[in-house]
Amino acid sequence: MELNVNNGGTLAVSEAVFGRAFNEDLVHQVVVAYRNAARAGTKAQKSRSEVHGTTKKSKRQKGGGARHGALTAPIFVGGGVTFAAKPRSFAQKVNRKMYRAAMAAILSELNRQGRITVVEAFDVEAPKTKGLLTKLAELKVGTRPLIVTEQASDNLYLSARNLPYVQVRDVQGLDPVSLVSADTVVVTTEAVKKIEEWLA
Template identity: 55%
Template sequence: MSLQIPAISNQGTSQALDVSELVFGQDFNETLVHQLVVKYMAAARAGTKAQKNRAAVSGGGAKPFRQKGTGRARAGTTRSPIWRTGGVNFAAQPRSFDQKLNKKMYKAGIRSIFSELLRQDRIAVCDDIMPSSPKTKEFLAKIKDIDAKRILVVTEELNENLILAARNLPYIAVVTPTSVDPVSLVSADKVIATTAALKQIEERLA
């Protein structure tokens, strides 16, 4: 069984695209989608924060003063965390925040997102989205009838004119089927894709 993605066109002719129910007709799995978004955002974290523990700071090779008779609390090293130049307790170390999620769950989550986009009428096909020149004005004319603030454009390949025309527009992103990510899909008010791009997505998620 196939579903139809509505089409938009600036040339007056538009024809809906038949797509597979296996990819665009799945139930919305909120738990899985949340896990997918969290994984993607966690993997984007640098994880480069680092502090020095008592083993990494300099000094401390000898007892700073004698045990008794000074009137001060006894100390065995200047690297102790209670000293001003000492190490940090439970010092942060470089780490990876990436979370495990197998390919089967990833594909199921992306299918769930695309299916929900179709149900909410937030995805459309448009084959004349490509501007003939790298002019922002021309690209704006092509999307002027799209009632959305955040627009995600998915094309089968990166087009230089499209990238240059859209790069100065806030809340508009251009990606290929291989670089589509869950965060961009969820946050987009409208996803505009070419026919070839949607066919590639179907093949990848089938």
């Protein structure tokens, strides 16, 4: 199959990477796993045995109203938490084959929806946000573009740093969440070839 290049030409690409059937369940699993891997998992609370305070019975058993033991119980202010959270990992195992298949499915769906714009090259001469906005306006991309190059330059990263919805990635840093959240993916021809080598 072929992708249309912005200058009017075409680029031959692999059907397995840009023409794959969309597997919603697989894509969802990979996106959730990727997002969970970024979670810190550092939340920590104290149970009734860990809070500071005596475990002595707070009052006599009879004659004082409701019967109760230590004031470290969860029903008292300053007491422990019933099901105290502990630091843990949210990472989910995703096989390499599944990850690559999900990436190819996302790219294929973006291609079917016309949300991939292929350009010969994409860079800015100086680290200026205005220059990047001008280039994006010429390409008529959405409000949340993703720029993918074979090796993003420092000028490009710095130009996009002040734009909250513009993402810049090289092929090695490409991930499913950035692809799914982008309105339009602006990708260079060299980056397309590297993506094919990676996912084919």
